[in-house]
Amino acid sequence: MAYRKTDTVEARLADNRKRILAAARTLVAEGGWPEAQVSHVAAAAGLATGSVYRYFPSKVDLFVEVLSTVSQREVDVIEAIAGSEDSPAQRLEAAVTTFVLRAMRNRRLAYALIAEPCEREIDEARLTYRHAISAQIMRIVRDGQACGAFRAGIDPSIAATVIVGGFMEGLIGPLSPLNADFAGADRDGGAVPALASQIAEVCCAAVAALPTPG
Amino acid sequence: MAYRKTDTVEARLADNRKRILAAARTLVAEGGWPEAQVSHVAAAAGLATGSVYRYFPSKVDLFVEVLSTVSQREVDVIEAIAGSEDSPAQRLEAAVTTFVLRAMRNRRLAYALIAEPCEREIDEARLTYRHAISAQIMRIVRDGQACGAFRAGIDPSIAATVIVGGFMEGLIGPLSPLNADFAGADRDGGAVPALASQIAEVCCAAVAALPTPG
DNA sequence: TCAGATAATGAACATTAATTCATTTCTTCA
DNA sequence: TGAAGAAATGAATTAATGTTCATTATCTGA
Numbered sequence: 273m274a275y276r277k278t279d280t281v282e283a284r285l286a287d288n289r290k291r292i293l294a295a296a297r298t299l300v301a302e303g304g305w306p307e308a309q310v311s312h313v314a315a316a317a318g319l320a321t322g323s324v325y326r327y328f329p330s331k332v333d334l335f336v337e338v339l340s341t342v343s344q345r346e347v348d349v350i351e352a353i354a355g356s357e358d359s360p361a362q363r364l365e366a367a368v369t370t371f372v373l374r375a376m377r378n379r380r381l382a383y384a385l386i387a388e389p390c391e392r393e394i395d396e397a398r399l400t401y402r403h404a405i406s407a408q409i410m411r412i413v414r415d416g417q418a419c420g421a422f423r424a425g426i427d428p429s430i431a432a433t434v435i436v437g438g439f440m441e442g443l444i445g446p447l448s449p450l451n452a453d454f455a456g457a458d459r460d461g462g463a464v465p466a467l468a469s470q471i472a473e474v475c476c477a478a479v480a481a482l483p484t485p486g
Numbered sequence: 487m488a489y490r491k492t493d494t495v496e497a498r499l500a501d502n503r504k505r506i507l508a509a510a511r512t513l514v515a516e517g518g519w520p521e522a523q524v525s526h527v528a529a530a531a532g533l534a535t536g537s538v539y540r541y542f543p544s545k546v547d548l549f550v551e552v553l554s555t556v557s558q559r560e561v562d563v564i565e566a567i568a569g570s571e572d573s574p575a576q577r578l579e580a581a582v583t584t585f586v587l588r589a590m591r592n593r594r595l596a597y598a599l600i601a602e603p604c605e606r607e608i609d610e611a612r613l614t615y616r617h618a619i620s621a622q623i624m625r626i627v628r629d630g631q632a633c634g635a636f637r638a639g640i641d642p643s644i645a646a647t648v649i650v651g652g653f654m655e656g657l658i659g660p661l662s663p664l665n666a667d668f669a670g671a672d673r674d675g676g677a678v679p680a681l682a683s684q685i686a687e688v689c690c691a692a693v694a695a696l697p698t699p700g
Numbered sequence: 701t702c703a704g705a706t707a708a709t710g711a712a713c714a715t716t717a718a719t720t721c722a723t724t725t726c727t728t729c730a
Numbered sequence: 731t732g733a734a735g736a737a738a739t740g741a742a743t744t745a746a747t748g749t750t751c752a753t754t755a756t757c758t759g760a
């Protein structure tokens with residue numbers, strides 16, 4: 273009488289869930305939010321539309337999980353940099369450069385997750401990760417102020433927010449699907465590293481201490 | 487046989503159009519985009535829903551005009567500052583401070599026009615004005631580099647973009663309706679001017695030249 | 701005042717996807 | 731193997747607004 277999920281079934285269910293997430297991510301990475309439709313996801317995952325709702329309570333939940341997974345990885349990367357042993361100036365430079373370079377590796381996805389207009393609830397989920405990134409930058413700023421490498425008298429929270437807004441905005445143009453300048457994949461030695469280092473330089477200067485005169 | 491609009495009618499039509507725009511603006515300023523519905527606008531303007539379509543081809547056109555009117559004024563203000571006789575450093579500081587202070591005078595409206603999720607086409611119209619503001623900042627950056635007040639070797643376009651993103655992001659938290667910290671109208675001598683000057687300081691430092699050593 | 705022309709109305713319509721759910725198919729285990 | 735439970739299906743439903751348009755009201759010039 274009892275029905276208990278076999279390992280086989282359990283595995284298939286888990287696989288379905290993964291495939292749905294992967295399909296959703298791929299669709300966003302290829303066509304942005306306009307492609308992010310439940311029926312498309314289902315088709316791409318080889319399931320019926322209604323089946324998606326056996327794995328995710330709603331479209332928003334599904335895509336928030338996609339966004340969270342990708343974003344959390346970026347937060348982790350920045351956190352590792354923020355917690356490293358390098359000088360605050362080096363850490364700030366590395367955090368910004370790394371973020372820009374990584375975003376440019378998957379432009380369409382990064383554009384969708386960072387800047388493309390989307391549903392309110394997904395947009396709100398973005399804030400979580402922006403805050404998390406900002407918190408790591410703030411930590412670097414605090415450390416820098418403590419050791420005199422960064423100017424005192426600036427609110428670290430404001431500085432971090434401005435820096436995060438700055439490098440995100442610096443990315444948006446190059447990320448935009450409308451912008452063809454960065455379409456070529458000349459990631460190494462090309463325009464992308466130059467962009468990253470320029471953005472990082474401006475961000476670092478925003479908080480750097482003035483060299484002690486004399 | 488012929489029908490020619492009387493001055494009276496002409497005036498009434500013009501007045502209707504203005505009232506529609508004013509109502510639309512007021513609704514956005516009070517409730518943001520969720521309130522920006524054609525039927526609400528019509529009711530607030532004392533007209534029927536369908537009548538709005540005698541003055542504007544679509545909802546998007548109407549609200550793009552609202553956004554344009556408000557945004558262009560801000561562009562004009564910044565342009566005046568950018569073209570003034572002050573030093574580049576003073577102009578940059580003034581541009582950022584002024585923008586922040588003006589935005590904080592009508593937080594809900596500024597939030598809607600700058601950051602609140604909205605329809606794709608309205609969002610695209612935002613970019614126009616962000617670019618226009620960026621162009622003015624870039625002009626200041628160029629002038630500053632030319633006279634040695636700002637560091638050479640930075641792409642003025644990138645610097646301007648990062649600065650604009652920075653102060654916009656610095657504003658978003660304080661502008662957000664969710665944020666109660668700035669709800670009080672202590673505009674003078676209070677938290678708002680302090681915020682503006684902190685944001686401006688960070689932005690200015692991003693491009694300022696290092697004092698010549700020795 | 702009246703015919704011709706325009707303006708205003710607002711209920712009905714159109715659109716677009718998300719979501720539901722009655723039905724079908726698959727799984728389990730005695 | 732078959733009865734009961736679970737999973738999958740996908741067409742129909744829902745919902746929320748922007749937009750239309752047949753109808754009504756108003757205006758102009760003679």
